[in-house]
Amino acid sequence: MKAIDFKLGIAALCVSAGAAYWYYSPLIALHQMRAAAQDHNAESFNARVDYPRLRESVKSQLNAAMNEQVKPGNDGDDLGKAGAALGKMLGMAMADKMVDAMVNPEFVMGAMKRGSIAPRRQGAGADQGDGGKPDLKYTSERVGFDKYIMHLETDKPGERGMSLIMERHGFASWKLAEVRLPPRPAAPF
Secondary structure, eight states: OHHHHHHHHHHHHHHHHHHHHHHHHHHHHHHHHHHHHHTTOHHHHHTTBOHHHHHHHHHHHHHHHHHHHOOOOSSOOHHHHHHHHHHHHHHHHHHHHHHHHHOSHHHHHHHHHHTSSSOOOSOTTHHHHOOSSOOOOEEEEEETTTEEEEEEEOSSTTOEEEEEEEEEETTTEEEEEEEEOOOOOOOOO
8 A cells, every 4th residue: 555655646746846847947948048148059049949930020020110100191192102101111121131130149149138139338348247237127927838928127117128928849848939029119200
């Protein structure tokens, strides 16, 4: 009788450990990504990023922002509407090329370290020490079984920065599949 109880106890312990690992696996993956970014280990970092999906995510957000900003006026000026449409088309083509060039391992690793897609503007050697930047503050949420979202917080209270969306691949393997950019106020023209 004791042998059966012992085996059931071991089995319950293994199932509990597996469930805990599965539940915390997105946090483990994010920690591994951040450690790879800090160590400049592109190979380890790239294994956890779905670059084609990430590019499409950024492109769709930039296109939506451009559609919102470049709206033709309702004054009936056909030439103005045609110019706005041409400008929007050229802007979207340039944005697509820019995203293809920018969403690469170095850029994404840098954004992960900084917690922002904005490049650092302090000085030439500002990125090397990185000692002045405290740990990133974030809130997180799990959406279903296959999606985990980490919302980075900015220095301003109540304001949310970019969000990293991880998606599950396999039992407990997660990849960065999407980045949600923070909303920007409309620029005056």
